Amino acid sequence: xxxxxxxxxxxxxxxxxxxxxxxxxxxxxxxxxxxxxxxxxxxxxxxxxxxxxxxxxxxxxxxxxxxxxxxxxxxxxxxxxxxxxxxxxxxxxxxxxxxxxxxxxxxxxxxxxxxxxxxxxxxxxxxxxxxxxxxxxxxxxxxxxxxxxx
Numbered sequence: 606x607x608x609x610x611x612x613x614x615x616x617x618x619x620x621x622x623x624x625x626x627x628x629x630x631x632x633x634x635x636x637x638x639x640x641x642x643x644x645x646x647x648x649x650x651x652x653x654x655x656x657x658x659x660x661x662x663x664x665x666x667x668x669x670x671x672x673x674x675x676x677x678x679x680x681x682x683x684x685x686x687x688x689x690x691x692x693x694x695x696x697x698x699x700x701x702x703x704x705x706x707x708x709x710x711x712x713x714x715x716x717x718x719x720x721x722x723x724x725x726x727x728x729x730x731x732x733x734x735x736x737x738x739x740x741x742x743x744x745x746x747x748x749x750x751x752x753x754x755x
Contacts, residue, residue: 640687
């Protein structure tokens with residue numbers, strides 16, 4: 606399953622978010638190494654990113670971001686988020702484009718909450734400006750955003 610979203614255009618950059626389902630290998634091993642350079646990406650997490658539902662941000666032909674997620678009964682849970690540290694596109698724009706796509710997937714799937722494991726190098730202020738509540742737990746930093754049912 607691959608469904609492209611509209612390209613995001615900035616004065617200096619154009620990139621596109623593609624949604625890749627579990628039937629596709631979303632991110633190559635070389636891209637995983639680059640995207641999650643500073644994170645402890647265990648073999649199990651690597652397989653989850655490569656084989657599970659994943660949003661992938663592409664700048665030109667290069668993978669510059671990825672977000673692996675799964676659904677529970679009430680929420681969309683983002684377990685892994687990685688953004689390339691060396692890209693011509695602005696990092697904040699890539700993160701925001703991934704968050705936009707994740708929020709849309711959350712709402713489209715009928716979930717009322719998005720939970721995100723926050724990478725160490727992602728500023729919490731960016732998430733707070735977007736309406737996320739930050740928490741610290743034994744498994745690191747988490748952020749969540751709720752969508753009340755109408």
